[in-house]
Amino acid sequence: MSERRRKFYAWGFEDQTATAEEMAPVLDTWHRVFGTDFEVTPAPTLETIEMRAPRITAIPAALTGICRQDRYERALHAYGRSFLDGARMFRGDFTRAPDVVAYPRTEDDIRALLDWAGGIGAAVIPFGGGSSVVGGVNPEIEGDYAGVVTIDMWHMNRLLEVDQVSRSARVQAGVYGPDLERQLKEHGLTLRHFPQSFELSTLGGWIATRAAGHFASNATYIDDYVESIRMVTPQGVSESRRLPASGAGPSPDRFVMGTEGSIGIITEAWIRVLNRPRFKVGATLVFDDYHRAAEAVRAISQSGLQPANCRLIDALEAGHTKAYEGGKPILVLGYESAHYPVDDLLRLTVELCADYGGSPVETSDRPEARSAVAGQWRNAFIRGPYYREHMIARGICRETFETAVPWSGFPELHGSVVRTVDEAIRRVTGRAGTVTCRFTHIYPNGPAPYFTFHCLPDRARMAEQCMEIKVAAYDAVMKAGGTITHHHAVGRLHMPWYVEQRPKLIGAAFAAAKRALDPAGIMNPGVIVPEADIAAWRPVPAEREAVAAS
Ligand SMILES: Cc1cc2nc3c(=O)[nH]c(=O)nc-3n(C[C@H](O)[C@H](O)[C@H](O)COP(=O)(O)OP(=O)(O)OC[C@H]3O[C@@H](n4cnc5c(N)ncnc54)[C@H](O)[C@@H]3O)c2cc1C
Incomplete structure (x- = not known):
């Protein structure tokens, strides 16, 4: 819908990618970790991917101007942007692409689209940037729907x-x-x-x-x-x-x-x-021991200090990103304010960390931008999404999951999750991989640990093997008292664990609320409310009822 098109099978626009120069050190890391070279699978093309014909063929004249059914649009809206999505896209599996992609410009357009979809019994998937990593925008809907209409909010951007x-x-x-x-x-x-x-x-x-x-x-x-x-x-x-x-x-x-x-x-x-912030400072500290560093972060979070950045990155992840290759965990700290200098806050935080064995490796008045360690970490973090297609093409699985847990439960959760994922990678892929952890967010009562694992799955079953490892990880997180997600949302992927985690009565109350607001049961079925619950009350659309009766 614009001159500059989003890439249908990967992160970014069609004119964006990680350059060979940029990828060389990244691939070098994984070449060393896995001790192998990687064959490159070509990226999918619109001509080679599999996609069924649209199930919805008649679009009302009033809506044809905002609806698209061409291969590119349907492919672009078939998946989010997780590794699981990427692996399936590289396999060319776009069979379950939406039947119609609509680009409303006004609320009236949206109302008309919802009325139409409700009338024909089609499911509706709202679509923002499509960056979901939990299958939130994937049209993987099992129920008896006439098709899927994805509503992309692209034009409503003012x-x-x-x-x-x-x-x-x-x-x-x-x-x-x-x-x-x-x-x-x-x-x-x-x-x-x-x-x-x-x-x-x-x-x-x-x-x-x-x-x-x-x-x-x-x-x-x-x-x-x-x-x-x-x-x-x-x-x-x-x-x-x-x-x-x-x-x-x-x-x-x-x-x-x-x-x-x-x-x-x-x-x-x-x-x-x-x-806009005028004052910014940052520091990177190195610790000898990961759990002592976690204790330091707990002390910071419970001290009333509120750093804008407080990422504890374990030694392995610091090494993989080439931010710090000294084999020790690092803590990237930052403060910012629009109104007052924040140097004293940073100084207090660094002093506090010293009690836990933390020593600064660098400080900066332009945190992350000019500093070597934090800057390298930030660059790897921001450019990471662009690396993914190159990793998938080489058969390297890089997947993440995240949680939050009270501080009292963190050491056990960390230990059991790392152990479980490590074992699952060996069991599923037949060789060792890596599991790393960083804190993305901290609260006085607990951290939000974010785990990343890398492994070399069987090329023909990348998504399935990755999912097997993720299931083991999710079970371990839940068993250790964590949440199924701190910020990646529920989508379709996390539903079984979300249903287990949320109080049953609240689940029933939300299903009733959905029924009140969405009586035809068309809005993103299977997300937040299980499809089976919707099927219990969803009316069969009048048209199909008539067909069934005839
Ligand atoms: C590389 C990468 C990094 C990420 N980093 C983060 C991170 O740091 N923090 C974080 O929280 N998440 C992160 N995510 C996850 C994802 O970006 C977030 O969930 C984000 O909020 C999704 O926004 P979106 O516009 O892309 O929504 P989409 O992916 O398009 O949709 C997500 C869900 O919201 C629904 N939805 C979208 N727009 C609307 C709307 N207008 N009205 C109603 N429902 C709507 C969709 O139906 C779907 O269920 C990351 C994902 C990737 C791929």
């Missing part, structure tokens, strides 16, 4: 209003991260919500999935920046009142956040924005 007095902004949900920041910058403002997927994810997607940005402490989730939400549901529009806070009953915004397209499409939100 900053509509700024309230400078209250420092809030009204923004359309389909805006991508960089475009949002560009529009806010014209007003001297920023949201500073920088998930790793910032470049290719949207405000609506962040709210729908309760995304977590780069702030390591204090305001971590997008939740903390939402002032009010406007959403179109199959039953009409719901809009909450703009308020700085409200004690009036259960929060309507909290009810909508995290619903992942299962009850409606978020079209706009008022968000709290910030003045």
Whole structure:
């Protein structure tokens, strides 16, 4: 829908990729770890991929102008951007691509699309940037639906209003991260919500999935920046009142956040924005012992200090990213403020870390940008999504999962998860791999550990073998008392563990709420509410009822 097209099988736009120069040190690491060279599988092409014919053939005349059914559009919307998705895309498996891709420009368009989909019994998948790593946008729907209509919010991307007095902004949900920041910058403002997927994810997607940005402490989730939400549901529009806070009953915004397209499409939100930071400092510390370093982070999180960045990266991951190759864990720290110098906060934090054996390897007044260790780490982090297609082409599985757990449970969780994944990799792939951990976010009562594993699965079964390892990892996380996700959302992938984790009564209450807002059961079926629960009350569309009766 624009000159510059997104790559249909991988991260980024068609004119973007990691260069050979950039990939050389990355591949060198994995060549050394696995002791082998890698054959390269060519990337899929639109001509070679498998895709069934659209099941929906008649689109109402009023909607044809905003609906697409060509191969590119259907392929682009067939998957999110996890390793599992990538492995299946490289295999050319686009059989379950959506039948129709719609690009609404207005809420009226969305209303018309929902009415039409409800009428024909088609499932609807809201689509922001499509950066889901949990199958949230994948049309893998088992129930008896006429087809799948994916609604891409691409065109609804404008900053509509700024309230400078209250420092809030009204923004359309389909805006991508960089475009949002560009529009806010014209007003001297920023949201500073920088998930790793910032470049290719949207405000609506962040709210729908309760995304977590780069702030390591204090305001971590997008939740903390939402002032009010406007959403179109199959039953009409719901809009909450703009308020700085409200004690009036259960929060309507909290009810909508995290619903992942299962009850409606978020079209706009008022968000709290910030003045742009003027003061920034950072330091990187090295520790002899990982668990002592974790203790230091606990002390920081419980001290009232609220670093913007506080990433504890284990020795292996620091080495893999070439940020620090001294075989020790590192802690990347940063503070920032729009209003006051933050040097003293950093100094206090560094002093506190010294009690746990932490010593600085570098400090900087431009954290991450000019510093060698933190800068290298940041670069590997930001460019990581572009490496993925090159890794998949070479048969290297790089997958992640994340959780949060009370501090008292962290050592056990860390130990058992690393052990379990290590064993699972050997069992499933027949050879050793690697498992690493870093903290993405910290709270006074616990950290959010983020695990990455690398292995060499059987090329023909990359997705299946990776999934087998992930199942072992998820079971271990749950057994150790962690959450199935800190910020990657539920999607289709995490549903079994999410259902286990959430209180049964709350699950039943949410299913009833979905039924009230989405009586035809069309909104992202199988996400948040299991498909089986929807099938219990979903009406058979009138057309098909008539066919069945004849
Ligand atoms: C490389 C990479 C790095 C990532 N890093 C982070 C990170 O640092 N922090 C983090 O939290 N997540 C991260 N993610 C996960 C993902 O980016 C987030 O879940 C993000 O919030 C999804 O936004 P999106 O616009 O891409 O939504 P999509 O992927 O398009 O959709 C995600 C879900 O939200 C629903 N949805 C989307 N838009 C709307 C809407 N307007 N109304 C209703 N429902 C909607 C979809 O139906 C789907 O269920 C990462 C993913 C990748 C691939």
